[in-house]
Amino acid sequence: MNENLFTSFITPTMVGIPVVVFIIAFPNILFPNPNRLINNRWTTIQLWMVNLILKQMMMMHNIKGRTWSLMLISLIMFIGSTNLLGLLPHSFTPTTQLSMNLGMAIPLWAGAVVMGFRHKTKASLAHFLPQGTPIPLIPMLIIIETISLFIQPMALAVRLTANITAGHLLIHLIGGATLVLMSISTPTAMITFIILIFLTILEFAVALIQAYVFTLLVSLYLHDNT
Amino acid sequence: MASVVPLKEKKLLDVKLGELPSWILMRDFTPSGIAGAFQRGYYRYYNKYVTVKKGGIAGLSMVLTAYVVFSYCLSYKELKHERLRKYH
Numbered sequence: 001m002n003e004n005l006f007t008s009f010i011t012p013t014m015v016g017i018p019v020v021v022f023i024i025a026f027p028n029i030l031f032p033n034p035n036r037l038i039n040n041r042w043t044t045i046q047l048w049m050v051n052l053i054l055k056q057m058m059m060m061h062n063i064k065g066r067t068w069s070l071m072l073i074s075l076i077m078f079i080g081s082t083n084l085l086g087l088l089p090h091s092f093t094p095t096t097q098l099s100m101n102l103g104m105a106i107p108l109w110a111g112a113v114v115m116g117f118r119h120k121t122k123a124s125l126a127h128f129l130p131q132g133t134p135i136p137l138i139p140m141l142i143i144i145e146t147i148s149l150f151i152q153p154m155a156l157a158v159r160l161t162a163n164i165t166a167g168h169l170l171i172h173l174i175g176g177a178t179l180v181l182m183s184i185s186t187p188t189a190m191i192t193f194i195i196l197i198f199l200t201i202l203e204f205a206v207a208l209i210q211a212y213v214f215t216l217l218v219s220l221y222l223h224d225n226t
Numbered sequence: 227m228a229s230v231v232p233l234k235e236k237k238l239l240d241v242k243l244g245e246l247p248s249w250i251l252m253r254d255f256t257p258s259g260i261a262g263a264f265q266r267g268y269y270r271y272y273n274k275y276v277t278v279k280k281g282g283i284a285g286l287s288m289v290l291t292a293y294v295v296f297s298y299c300l301s302y303k304e305l306k307h308e309r310l311r312k313y314h
Contacts, residue, residue: 007304014300026293030286032272040277042286088290090297090305 005172009165012092024094027081050077057219064119065222072222075104076215083164083207087200095210096165098157104214105156112221113149127224156217163210167203174199 011020034043050073057076058069079095086093094100116124128145129138174196181189253259275285298305 004304004307008301012300019300029289032276041281042276088294090294090301092297
């Protein structure tokens with residue numbers, strides 16, 4: 001059981017070929033291009049959802065912030081679809097790997113911050129000191145604000161990794177427990193099975209919510225800095 | 227044994243069994259050839275199951291099932307230990 005629990009998180013290679021590249025590129029097939037006026041049902045559903053998300057998320061940005069729309073929408077589609085595909089049995093979820101989430105979080109956060117420093121230098125530096133602080137507290141507060149700024153990309157990446165990994169681990173563990181309990185005492189196994197069902201529903205929600213949170217926070221950093 | 231139609235233009239189901247090795251060797255194995263094969267396969271599936279007037283869930287679920295089977299094959303090595311036995 002020890003070795004088995006974490007083997008679903010190792011990056012899959014097959015006779016030395018890193019298959020993980022294909023697994024990361026796989027959700028791309030599920031989003032076909034809309035090349036007609038009236039598309040097929042699958043494309044129509046996706047376009048409707050993209051419109052909904054776009055209006056909701058981009059409402060609070062000004063013109064400069066809205067140039068990031070394509071990036072943010074692709075981000076939420078990618079993270080959402082990857083997390084949902086990870087709920088299928090035996091599949092590998094790339095967002096459980098910290099390396100990939102750091103690779104997504106750090107460039108986006110750094111882009112927003114650097115953009116803010118370039119275009120609105122005074123306002124970006126002013127973020128470090130909230131209004132109305134008593135004068136003796138100022139040095140400590142600037143240090144704290146700097147730390148909280150630099151922790152933002154780490155928090156983005158680690159939040160996504162930890163949530164998805166923890167959910168997958170819980171499903172593995174409770175599923176294993178249900179299987180073992182079935183031969184020992186069936187009512188307990190039924191209770192565990194109901195817990196498993198609730199957990200799976202939660203995981204579906206978590207998959208989508210994590211995508212949303214990631215994108216929302218990036219857009220928040222953007223809003224601060226445009 | 228020589229066929230009337232040249233070997234290169236025949237589809238797979240028309241090729242006779244004895245001609246199969248030479249037919250396979252005659253296929254285009256360059257990168258652009260392989261990319262073309264993937265593209266043709268993708269559009270064949272897409273146009274048959276997704277781009278229809280009343281497409282159902284079958285188009286998507288077949289892809290997801292193939293993905294699950296593929297992932298099962300990838301992780302078979304670790305799953306071998308979980309067969310039904312009395313003592314693990």
